[in-house]
Amino acid sequence: MTGALLANTALFRGASPQEAEAMLNCLGAVERSYCKGERICRSGDYMTDLGMVLSGSVLIQTDDLWGNTTVLDKAGPGQIFAETYACVPGEPLMVDVVAAEAARVLFLKVERVLHVCSHTCAHHSKLIRNLLLLSAQKNLNLSRKIFHTSAKTIRGRLLSYLSYQARRSGGPSFSIPFNRQQLADYLNVERSALSNELSKMQRDGLIRLEKNQFTLIQDVSGLSSRV
Amino acid sequence: MTGALLANTALFRGASPQEAEAMLNCLGAVERSYCKGERICRSGDYMTDLGMVLSGSVLIQTDDLWGNTTVLDKAGPGQIFAETYACVPGEPLMVDVVAAEAARVLFLKVERVLHVCSHTCAHHSKLIRNLLLLSAQKNLNLSRKIFHTSAKTIRGRLLSYLSYQARRSGGPSFSIPFNRQQLADYLNVERSALSNELSKMQRDGLIRLEKNQFTLIQDVSGLSSRV
DNA sequence: TCCGAAGTGTTGTTATAACAACATACTTGT
DNA sequence: ACAAGTATGTTGTTATAACAACACTTCGGA
Numbered sequence: 118m119t120g121a122l123l124a125n126t127a128l129f130r131g132a133s134p135q136e137a138e139a140m141l142n143c144l145g146a147v148e149r150s151y152c153k154g155e156r157i158c159r160s161g162d163y164m165t166d167l168g169m170v171l172s173g174s175v176l177i178q179t180d181d182l183w184g185n186t187t188v189l190d191k192a193g194p195g196q197i198f199a200e201t202y203a204c205v206p207g208e209p210l211m212v213d214v215v216a217a218e219a220a221r222v223l224f225l226k227v228e229r230v231l232h233v234c235s236h237t238c239a240h241h242s243k244l245i246r247n248l249l250l251l252s253a254q255k256n257l258n259l260s261r262k263i264f265h266t267s268a269k270t271i272r273g274r275l276l277s278y279l280s281y282q283a284r285r286s287g288g289p290s291f292s293i294p295f296n297r298q299q300l301a302d303y304l305n306v307e308r309s310a311l312s313n314e315l316s317k318m319q320r321d322g323l324i325r326l327e328k329n330q331f332t333l334i335q336d337v338s339g340l341s342s343r344v
Numbered sequence: 345m346t347g348a349l350l351a352n353t354a355l356f357r358g359a360s361p362q363e364a365e366a367m368l369n370c371l372g373a374v375e376r377s378y379c380k381g382e383r384i385c386r387s388g389d390y391m392t393d394l395g396m397v398l399s400g401s402v403l404i405q406t407d408d409l410w411g412n413t414t415v416l417d418k419a420g421p422g423q424i425f426a427e428t429y430a431c432v433p434g435e436p437l438m439v440d441v442v443a444a445e446a447a448r449v450l451f452l453k454v455e456r457v458l459h460v461c462s463h464t465c466a467h468h469s470k471l472i473r474n475l476l477l478l479s480a481q482k483n484l485n486l487s488r489k490i491f492h493t494s495a496k497t498i499r500g501r502l503l504s505y506l507s508y509q510a511r512r513s514g515g516p517s518f519s520i521p522f523n524r525q526q527l528a529d530y531l532n533v534e535r536s537a538l539s540n541e542l543s544k545m546q547r548d549g550l551i552r553l554e555k556n557q558f559t560l561i562q563d564v565s566g567l568s569s570r571v
Numbered sequence: 572t573c574c575g576a577a578g579t580g581t582t583g584t585t586a587t588a589a590c591a592a593c594a595t596a597c598t599t600g601t
Numbered sequence: 602a603c604a605a606g607t608a609t610g611t612t613g614t615t616a617t618a619a620c621a622a623c624a625c626t627t628c629g630g631a
Contacts, residue, residue: 123549181495182503201487204405204480231473245472246458253431257438260428264438265353266493267532268408270617271591276409297579304428305494307619314582314618328579497587498618524609541588551623555580557607 119223120170126195128169128247128333132240135240140241143234145226151175151216158199163207166224167200173220179211181213200248201255203227266305271314274304279331281325296329296339346398346450353422355396355474359467367468370461372453378402378443385426385441390434393451394427400447406439413562418444427475429480430454493532498541501531506551506558516560525557 120138123129129137148171151157156166157175168175170192177190177198189212192198202210204227230248233241265278278300282291293300301308320326325332347365350356356364375398378384384395384402395402397419404417404425416439419425429437431454457475460468492505505527508541509518520527528535552559 179491182500182507187494201480201483204476208484211487231476233469242460242469245476249431249458249472249476249479252476252483253428256428256479256483256486257432257435259483259490260438262490263486263493264406266490267414273409280409283536308578309580309582309620310618313582316580527629534588535608536612537588540612543610 122171122195126169126197128197128244129240129249130247131243136240140238140244141223141225143238143241144229145227147224149222149224151220151222153216153218155216156213157216157220157222158210158212160213162212164199164203164210165228166226167197167203167230168214169197169225170194171221171223174208174217175220175222176215176217177212178215197251200227201252204231204252228334244288262303265303271304271306271310272318274306275314275318276323278304279333282331283333291331292328292329293331347396349422353396353424354465354478355424355471357474358470363467367465367471368452370468371456372464374451376449376451378447378449380443380445382443383440383453384443384447384449385437385439387437387440389437391426391430392436392455393431393453394424394457395441396424396450397421398448398450398454401444402447402449403442403444404439405442414490424478427454428479430478431458431475489530498531498533498537499545501533502538502541502545503550505531506560509558510560518558519556520558521556 119141120134123137123141124134125131129140132140145166147166149157151173157168160179172194174191174193174304175198176188177192178186178188180186190198198214199210202208230244233245261281265274265281268274268277282293283289285291295303297312298308301311304311315324319326324334324335345375346368347361350364351359351361356367359367369447372393374393376384378400379569385391399421401418401420402425403415404419405413405415407413425441426437429435457471460472488508492501492508493505495501509520510516512518522530525535525541528538531538542551542553546553549561549563
């Protein structure tokens with residue numbers, strides 16, 4: 118029954134529902150259920166398994182030195198978490214994982230994922246490639262975030278981010294997947310300061326915006342080519 | 345002759361020099377030489393190969409919207425670069441790679457790395473695991489940098505970074521692998537402001553420092569446990 | 572239709588970091 | 602031992618973002 122769900126995940130992509138389900142044995146799969154708010158992994162834990170959300174959702178969060186909790190990420194059905202830590206033995210978890218709502222989680226032993234057991238597991242090697250792909254993609258996302266937050270000013274960060282979105286959309290007009298608060302969090306700035314700067318940029322004729330729809334004006338001749 | 349070098353790299357770890365060299369055929373290896381300053385990869389390129397530095401060194405750098413060049417990383421003999429992009433088809437390079445000095449670079453087709461060719465390649469599957477490990481490690485490094493630069497104040501960033509270093513060293517005294525400028529770059533702040541804040545923190549009795557040797561005072565009772 | 576909640580924009584004040592400029596170490600080669 | 606260069610710390614000024622407080626808009630129920 119979980120096979121159908123698994124076959125649709127990025128991790129098991131390429132396997133049929135039957136094949137996916139059949140692999141679970143090799144992978145030391147264990148399923149657990151959690152109540153809303155329950156802690157699934159705790160900062161400092163050493164992970165030997167990666168987690169895959171089967172139902173509900175989990176939050177990846179961290180408490181800073183002063184006890185403020187920040188949500189870093191959210192994983193829903195079919196998405197995996199803690200896989201990075203599980204892949205690097207001896208590296209303690211730097212975050213907490215808690216259930217955002219009632220959730221079922223499947224834990225897979227990374228050791229078993231990485232070492233092809235026998236020829237009965239047809240898609241095992243595809244599984245490893247999928248995991249590498251996920252890791253590389255996460256890598257790029259992290260790099261991009263660092264890239265977009267490296268500018269000192271809010272305007273600089275916005276231009277970096279918006280230029281990227283424009284390039285990715287293939288034109289000067291595009292919409293972004295964040296609301297203002299989320300964009301502020303992503304760029305690591307204050308929401309109200311962000312709103313303020315967006316207004317100024319519109320007044321300065323750099324952009325036009327309507328809700329989440331942006332247009333980059335003045336394709337800053339000569340600048341846009343490289344960045 | 346390159347076998348001995350290869351066998352010592354993180355990517356080929358586990359293979360003997362002979363085995364490593366023998367694998368090069370399967371991997372579509374091509375060696376290229378570059379003069380100092382020569383551009384090896386250009387922002388926007390689509391990578392099908394990962395690069396491994398055989399000799400010399402290369403810089404991973406980026407030009408921002410205003411043309412300022414920032415060095416993001418440096419790769420020396422045995423280290424690889426652009427592997428993340430090569431692992432995610434269709435994702436254009438966001439950085440430039442240039443030779444920091446005269447350099448020889450080995451390019452390996454990621455497609456060939458990921459797909460085990462035949463049983464003659466004994467360590468091919470180990471190679472994939474090595475690549476995944478490298479990717480996961482890079483991931484953690486990026487996450488840590490984001491983590492340490494998420495605080496709004498310089499002091500907050502320093503406390504985050506220094507607490508981590510203390511935890512990792514297993515005690516309140518430790519030395520760091522950065523000079524002031526490098527630390528400032530890492531934390532994304534101004535060098536002189538960093539120096540200033542370090543002095544203040546010492547005056548405030550939070551830390552003691554002597555060159556790159558730090559001691560965290562007042563193991564901030566109650567706070568340290570989680571972070 | 573009205574209410575409340577969430578999202579967004581605006582403004583003024585305050586805290587903070589960037590910046591510039593310089594003084595003081597500390598290296599390193601000759 | 603000296604000079605030149607690099608690294609680091611110090612200070613005052615200025616630019617900028619955080620913060621707080623509020624007005625305005627959507628939007629989705631009740």
